[in-house]
Amino acid sequence: KAGVTQTPRYLIKTRGQQVTLSCSPISGHRSVSWYQQTPGQGLQFLFEYFSETQRNKGNFPGRFSGRQFSNSRSEMNVSTLELGDSALYLCASSPDGSYNSPLHFGNGTRLTVT
Amino acid sequence: SQQGEEDPQALSIQEGENATMNCSYKTSINNLQWYRQNSGRGLVHLILIRSNEREKHSGRLRVTLDTSKKSSSLLITASRAADTASYFCATLFNSGNTPLVFGKGTRLSVIA
Numbered sequence: 001k002a003g004v005t006q007t008p009r010y011l012i013k014t015r016g017q018q019v020t021l022s023c024s025p026i027s028g029h030r031s032v033s034w035y036q037q038t039p040g041q042g043l044q045f046l047f048e049y050f051s052e053t054q055r056n057k058g059n060f061p062g063r064f065s066g067r068q069f070s071n072s073r074s075e076m077n078v079s080t081l082e083l084g085d086s087a088l089y090l091c092a093s094s095p096d097g098s099y100n101s102p103l104h105f106g107n108g109t110r111l112t113v114t
Numbered sequence: 115s116q117q118g119e120e121d122p123q124a125l126s127i128q129e130g131e132n133a134t135m136n137c138s139y140k141t142s143i144n145n146l147q148w149y150r151q152n153s154g155r156g157l158v159h160l161i162l163i164r165s166n167e168r169e170k171h172s173g174r175l176r177v178t179l180d181t182s183k184k185s186s187s188l189l190i191t192a193s194r195a196a197d198t199a200s201y202f203c204a205t206l207f208n209s210g211n212t213p214l215v216f217g218k219g220t221r222l223s224v225i226a
Contacts, residue, residue: 048213
């Protein structure tokens with residue numbers, strides 16, 4: 001099976017712009033989680049989707065949003081970008097949405113905001 | 115913070131030596147997982163240990179869990195240069211339907 005695919009791999013944006021990141025989970029996986037990774041804060045949970053419904057949301061401002069499509073692919077959007085949004089954004093999938101299952105991560109999207 | 119905390123933050127050893135990393139957490143857990151991350155890449159799942167288990171093995175990896183001390187350790191035996199990576203513990207808390215919470219990781223360097 002193909003792994004979790006995230007596109008694009010790298011992005012450079014300017015403050016105030018918006019950005020959309022894409023994640024294709026492993027075939028058959030219905031849960032998709034998003035994490036932000038920075039050197040200072042480590043891995044911070046953004047949100048999780050299961051069967052097109054947001055099940056959990058982390059402590060991030062409303063500028064961060066996401067959605068999941070019927071084929072389980074997911075997108076996250078960040079509007080009005082700030083310098084502090086520069087980070088590695090990681091997507092992870094799991095088969096059944098049980099938090100007892102390991103997460104399968106993509107290689108991330110490296111976002112740089114200038 | 116409910117995050118697990120890894121110790122040490124960084125570890126440098128010679129190839130062939132054993133590497134031990136520790137993780138401490140604050141509240142009751144359902145399970146604890148260890149992940150590896152190579153530089154600039156995604157995380158790879160290594161081992162999941164449940165709260166009623168004390169020890170698990172996978173190849174050269176050994177994980178222990180002490181729920182009374184709220185701590186876990188990851189031992190990599192006979193380390194190789196390819197083991198150079200960051201290692202994270204992630205905890206699933208008993209509080210309910212909450213996602214995994216990751217620590218900030220231990221950066222392991224294995225010198226050939």
